[in-house]
Each structure stands twice: as C-alpha cells, then as structure tokens.
Amino acid sequence: MLVGVVLLNLIAIGPVFEAVGYAEVNRNILLHLHRRGVNIKLIPKPLGVTSVELDAREQDLFARMINNSGRMANPVSLFVFIGAFFTPTPGSYSIGLTMLESDRIPASWVERCNGMDEIWVPSNFNYSTFRASGVLAEKVRVMHLGVDGARFRPGAPPLHIPGRRGFAFLSVFEWIPRKGYDLLIRAFLEEFRADEDVCLILKVHDNSSYDPDGVKIKGEIDHLRAQVGSGGPPIILISSILPPGAVPRLYAAADCFVLPTRGEGWNMPAIEAMACGLPVISTAWSAHLDFMNAGNSYLIDIEGLEPIPRFGIANDAVYSGAYWARPSIAHLKRLMRYVYENRDAARAVGMRASDYVREKFSWDRSVGRMYERLLEIQGQH
Secondary structure (H helix, E strand, O other), X not given: OOOOOOOOEEEEEEOOOEOOHHHHHHHHHHHHHHHOOOEEEEEEOOOXXXXXXXXXXXXXXXXXXXXXXXXXXXXXXXXXXXXXXXXXXXXXXXXXXXXXXXXXXXXXXXXXXXXXXXXXXXXXXXXXXHHHHOOOHHHEEEOOOOEOOOOOOOOOOOXXXXXXXXXXXXXXXXXXXXXXXXXXXXXXXXXXXXXXXXXXXXXXEOOOOOOOXXXXXXXXXXXXXXXXXXXXXXXXXXXXXXXXHHHHHHHHOOXXXXXXXXXXXXXXXXXXXXXXXXXXXXXXXXXXXXXXXXXXXXXXXXXXXXXXXXXOOOOHHHHOOOEEEEEOHHHHHHHHHHHHHOHHHHHHHHHHHHHHHHHHOEHXXXXXXXXXXXXXXXXXX
C-alpha cells in the first residue's frame, strides 16, 4: 500500500518516547501503519522515566502525528497501554492493546477491558488468561507483535564490550523481580568456575529511577554474589540506555541469550535475540511460547506456579492473588552448561530460530493483520 493513500483514520494513544515495552510496541505499530497510508493522530501517554534516542526521521514523523489537527471521519482508536487505564474514545470504535505476565488479571483490568469495544492481546497465553478472568470472550483477539528483521539479523558487527571473555551469555531486561535476575545470577555463579572462559553480560535498566551508572543494581549483584559464596566468572553490567543502532550489535557480541523469567507478556528481547541468530534459553511458560518451542530454543522447565509475593511496589496491586512460574534453577544450569559445551549445535538452533521468527513474526506481517482488522472495523461502522 502506498504511503499517502488514506484508507482509514486512527487515533493512537500510548507511550512513544520511553524505554519501555509498550512504547517499543507502539512505535513499531505506528511506523508500519503509516507506511500503509493510515492517517494517524497521536496522543502520547508517558510511561516510565527513561527515554530512548530516536533518529531524526522518526522524531519528525511522530511530531507530525502529534500535531495532526485534520478532521477525522469515522476514526478508530487504538490505546496501547496498561489495561487498568483504558478509557474508550468518544465517537470512535475503541481498541485496547495490552498484556499481563501472570495467570490472571485483576478485576480493575477486567472492568476497563470490558468497557472497550475490542481488546488485542499479543499471545494465546493472554487470550486464555483474560477470558478466564472475566473479559468478554467476543472482545478478545490475538494480535501477535513482531520483530524488525532488517535491524535484527545475523551478521551485525559485534559491539565492543570491555572485559568480555571467550564465551558470553547475555540477558536484556528491566531490573524487576519478575525477570528472574536472582535465578540467573545464582545459576551462572554456581555452574561456572572463575577460571572458565565465560562471562555474563547484563544489559539492564531500572525504570523506577534514572540510574545510568547502575549503582543500585551493582549493589544487588554484589549481594547475590555474596549469597552464593563463590567468586565465579565476571558479570558485566551495562546499565545505560543504548541508541537503537547499538542494540543489534549487542546481540552480535554474545553467544547465547538467557532469561529465566517468571512470566512475560511477549518477551521482546528474546525474539530480537532469536532474529539475530542467538540460541535462546528462557522459561517454558507464558506468552513467548507463541514463538519459542523445543525445536528453536532451549526451554527451562518450571517447578510449577507460585503466588506472586508483595515487593512493596505499585505492581503489588496488579498481581494480588495471581501466580507466575517458578523456573527450575537446576535445569537452567544444565541448559547453560550444554550451550557452553555444545556451541556448534547451539548455533544451529539459533539460526533455525532466526529463520523462523524473521519469516513468521515480522512487524510487517503482524501489523498487516492489525491493518486488515482496522479496515474490517471501518467497513462495519
């Protein structure tokens, strides 16, 4: 579809400029809908305290979307955000795109979701959890997210990482308990000796406060290392926000991506790592099982589901009464050892993963399905 051929009008609401998953999702949806000629009015809704560096063309495009004051006939609204904040847009068919990483969603989310005309979730996992929690079945649709295969592909020049050893595990995540960083650090330090030619690279950030030097995170890593009681191989911390062009090079600097998460709404870093050809180790539970399987990744067994504890943070209310996965540390250690010692076999798995996600889960393909649904809605209203 040619840019400039306006077939539908869209009011887009949600974060755009922040270093959070919802903003990453929103940016990609907006860019791909724009390429299909959709007339977009953007209403930014900030989320998080850290921002990403966008190139000048994207900045200009989003600014024009924000300043779009033209009349919109028969618009559809798309609200990409946390479900508890959904509000239908008067005079438009209102869609909410959201996700949650636990086995259920809170009653406040159910009420807000049922107040929208339609709810898009990225995975079959959330298709089940939202409906089981009380969101009306006819409102819920699976709309997979995607990966940019032009950016994330094998063969990018690796990013120089001081202190990198011969084999590098990489994990990319927000520094929150759900991501299982305690399990990862413990497994790594217990499984590998200090004299083995291996390291763990953590590209992490803390969205609760701006801490580019990672002082708080370094302190927690030191505490976890002391708990294990072993010196172990190096853990390399990258806590600053990388420019978008450096992210594929970060994946290229690693030999394996690992994330023993307790639950995911999509798991964007995992699919990006897969697209880059890395073997990926992650938990055998939640949303990423839509694109991860035993043939293209290494899935960590879970020992069951466990109640989500209270951490004294705002999300305690969201997860109240809910459960998430308990990944097996013993199995995680075996998988990390296997990939370390069977590098050719692991690389072959990574290349299969790259071919699979770049074909089946490209942003162009995923947003194409969204676009078709938007046209269908416009034809019905």
